[in-house]
Amino acid sequence: MNLESPTVTVNKSPEDVFIFLSDVKNFEKLMPENISKFEVLDEDKFLFALKGMPEIILKKKELVAPNKIILGAAGGKIDFSLTGHITELESNKSEVQLVFDGEFNAMMAMMIKGPISKFIETLASNIPASV
Template identity: 60%
Template sequence: MNLETNKTVINKSQKEFFEFLSDLKNFKELMPENTDKFEVDGDSFLFSLKGMPEIRLVVKEKQEFDKIVLGAASSKLNFSLTAIINEVSENSCETQLLFEGDFNPMMAMMVKSPLQKFINTLTENASKL
């Protein structure tokens, strides 16, 4: 299952936004309002949204200054969340989130809409930085 957000302009330079996302504590600012739990532990963070199970994301890859890949810490759920960051000008960049998950058809049908809403919220909140 592949999902993506619209490209969104961020009022930070490409390097600034890359460094912002590289500090996992900053993801708390991007999370939806219904976040129940958010904890950073080294190269990973754990979060849960109201009524949903906890999810731990781990930094899998960083490509200065245009790409950060986060992946599931658990082998039970195989997915990744990639932030693509493109320079627009000296003081702004454009970002897009790409979600790639390997789910059975039933699970994919259940999680598609909430996941799309979640990644859209992350990019919307990033645009307000």
């Protein structure tokens, strides 16, 4: 399953956006209001939970400065990645898009498609005000 957030424009350079997204504690600022738990486990890993959902641990998997950050599931029953694509528009203006990619059976995909789409849309829409 591949889901893409809307592309958002950020009035910062790709380097500034990359540095912000590279620091896992900054993801707390991007989370939706229905977050019930957020905890930084180490410099590369954080745990979060949304109300009514299981806890998820995300870990930095790959960094390609200043254009791409890949976070992936760290343990748990489901394997997926969340990739941030950062594109320079001008010297102090960037575009950011988040892409969720995971392997799920058809039933699971049907159940989680809506909530995950809304989740990555919220993360992306909170980036411009947070960086």
